[in-house]
Amino acid sequence: MDCNIVKNQDQLRAMKRAAEIIDDAYDAVLARIKEGDTEREVADFIERFALSQGASGLSFDTIVAFGAGGAEPHHVPTDCKLENGMLVTIDMGAVYDGYCSDFTRTFAFGEISDKQREVYDVVYRSQKLGVEAAKVGAGCADVDKVCRDYIAQRGYGQYFIHTTGHGVGSVVHEPPRVGMGSEETLEQNMVVTIEPGVYIAGEMGVRIEDMVFVGHDGVVSRHGTELIVINK
Numbered sequence: 076m077d078c079n080i081v082k083n084q085d086q087l088r089a090m091k092r093a094a095e096i097i098d099d100a101y102d103a104v105l106a107r108i109k110e111g112d113t114e115r116e117v118a119d120f121i122e123r124f125a126l127s128q129g130a131s132g133l134s135f136d137t138i139v140a141f142g143a144g145g146a147e148p149h150h151v152p153t154d155c156k157l158e159n160g161m162l163v164t165i166d167m168g169a170v171y172d173g174y175c176s177d178f179t180r181t182f183a184f185g186e187i188s189d190k191q192r193e194v195y196d197v198v199y200r201s202q203k204l205g206v207e208a209a210k211v212g213a214g215c216a217d218v219d220k221v222c223r224d225y226i227a228q229r230g231y232g233q234y235f236i237h238t239t240g241h242g243v244g245s246v247v248h249e250p251p252r253v254g255m256g257s258e259e260t261l262e263q264n265m266v267v268t269i270e271p272g273v274y275i276a277g278e279m280g281v282r283i284e285d286m287v288f289v290g291h292d293g294v295v296s297r298h299g300t301e302l303i304v305i306n307k
């Protein structure tokens with residue numbers, strides 16, 4: 076089962092297209108999301124959009140989480156309505172030519188608090204450090220440690236409750252595991268996610284996820300990770 080962990084050019088091309096479809100879906104969501112939309116409506120929109128752009132399916136059920144829902148890493152979309160001052164987390168992926176993409180952003184809807192901004196900043200900087208560390212030859216456990224240590228240093232260590240990332244390919248979760256105790260090392264043309272998060276139960280959550288083609292420049296998505304605030 077591990078024979079495709081290092082991707083060939085055709086596989087990388089398919090994954091790039093799967094990622095572009097999701098980049099376009101994210102643009103479409105940012106342009107149309109409005110107060111009163113429900114998590115379920117936004118998730119349905121994303122799924123229809125991806126299929127209309129040539130995706131053969133979704134990598135997994137799309138996660139859309141508003142406000143306190145964002146504190147659950149695997150939140151299932153509900154009829155919760157979007158309100159001013161909420162953070163919105165969207166985790167989504169498309170399948171193209173048999174290969175998956177995986178992408179998460181959290182953005183602000185309207186006016187958010189200093190604490191929400193601080194938590195975003197913690198995850199933003201952690202994720203950037205993780206992406207920089209995800210180089211050929213890096214130990215997966217070390218990449219995880221870079222993200223985790225930064226979040227701990229900012230005082231939120233107890234709220235980062237999952238591994239930093241995972242391999243992606245014909246299924247959305249495959250080796251290597253970018254987490255504590257992983258003995259794997261990153262190799263050229265592996266594809267891994269870097270997706271630290273902070274989850275404060277009953278209150279809020281932030282996750283930022285990018286796919287990295289190891290040994291290539293930067294991340295696969297064209298979207299940056301600076302905080303986006305939607306006001307409308």
Ligand SMILES: [Mn+2]
Binds near residue numbers: 177178241270
């Ligand atoms: Mn992921």
